[in-house]
Amino acid sequence: MIFKLRCLCFSACTLFVSASSISAPVPASGVAPLELRIAVVSDGRADYFARLLEESLKLIQQPYHIQYVQDIPARRMWWMLGRGDINVFYGMQSKEKDNDKQLVPVRNSLTNGLIGQRVLLIRRSDTEAFLQVRSLGDLKQTGLIAGFGAGWGDTRVWKASGLPLYEHAAPWNTVYAMVAAGNRHVDYLPRGVIEVLAEARAHPELVVEQHLLLAYKADFGFYLSPSVAHYRPIIERALKAAEASGLKARLIDEAFGADIKALNLNRRLRLQLPAAPDQR
Structure with a gap:
């Protein structure tokens, strides 16, 4: 597994900047950063979802550290999520996943259907x-x-x-x-x-x-490991803010707008x- 780290410094930074551990500054208010480990694939399919998560957290000024775990087979990712080896992953929403005690659904539809x-x-x-x-x-x-x-x-x-x-x-x-x-x-x-x-x-x-x-009717959603269930209201608040501000619509258009039009x-x-x- 290759671990890639990106952190929020409240300034622009490049994607997947380092494979080493970097600490993001904590605001004066003392808000603790979210410690996230998310599974992605290196072919770019996860770029929108990763960007939506990061930009939404920035919008509400929530500090975070993210480790990107790359190119793990999908079924193994869900197993790793249940174990807490990773603690956030995106996948198709379903009642089956929502009722799984090893998964904590984040209530937001990530692609607007x-x-x-x-x-x-x-x-x-x-x-x-x-x-x-x-x-x-x-x-x-x-x-x-x-x-x-x-x-x-x-x-x-x-x-x-x-x-x-x-x-x-x-x-x-x-x-x-x-x-x-x-x-x-x-x-x-x-x-x-x-x-x-x-x-x-x-x-x-x-x-x-x-x-x-x-x-x-179908969409992707984020799912959390039970070990970080307390992150759910924070991430849900961030995603709702992204919708209300137009950030989510802009990110969808930037990522997919040209292809959808075509x-x-x-x-x-x-x-x-x-x-x-x-x-x-």
């Missing part, structure tokens, strides 16, 4: 098949199979809709080649509008489907999927 708006990564040869879809029934009748990671909450949405799906247990990055191959029991990848174009750029063997927008969501056929049974 954008992760529940899905555009498809497909094989170019399947373009016409998706253009013919006018309803969930049509999509089911194509027989095309959606791909998800094993255990993802999205699988419950597809099952509730009666849509065929495949759960990928191997490292996620191998699934793109499986879709492209056309003979591996997975045909398309429903990806959030905040991630699909970045993935398409990284995987030119697939294309972004231009006709459909599949929508359902997807032409208003011109797509919107298919509403039922929420998963354990969604909030």
Whole structure:
């Protein structure tokens, strides 16, 4: 594991500045800094969530120290969170997680529901098949199979809709080649509008489907280890301040605005999927 530290000094600083321990000054009021250890991935997917957390804490002048633990498999991250090896992680919100005694949910939806708006990564040869879809029934009748990671909450949405799906247990990055191959029991990848174009750029063997927008209630949230449950009201206050001030909207636009605009969501056929049974 690689540990990267960033601290709040109430001034601009660069991301992941040091691998050594740095102490942030504590304000004269004596407010103790939050000591956070958060799991992230080095491909940039976590950048928005890390920035939202940090900028929100800065907004309310809450000092903090953050250690970034990089590139741990997702299932292991949740195990580490329960143990307290890390103490904050972000993931899809669900009643199952909220009721888990080893997790403390932070009550805030981090992308304003954008992760529940899905555009498809497909094989170019399947373009016409998706253009013919006018309803969930049509999509089911194509027989095309959606791909998800094993255990993802999205699988419950597809099952509730009666849509065929495949759960990928191997490292996620191998699934793109499986879709492209056309003979591996997975045909398309429903990806959030905040991630699909970045993935398409990284995987030119697939294309972004231009006709459909599949929508359902879903979002990411922060989850804490029970050992820092007392941080929850502070982080919730910081995130609410970020919403009220417009900071959160600005960060979403800076991170994802150009890609969302390029997807032409208003011109797509919107298919509403039922929420998963354990969604909030």
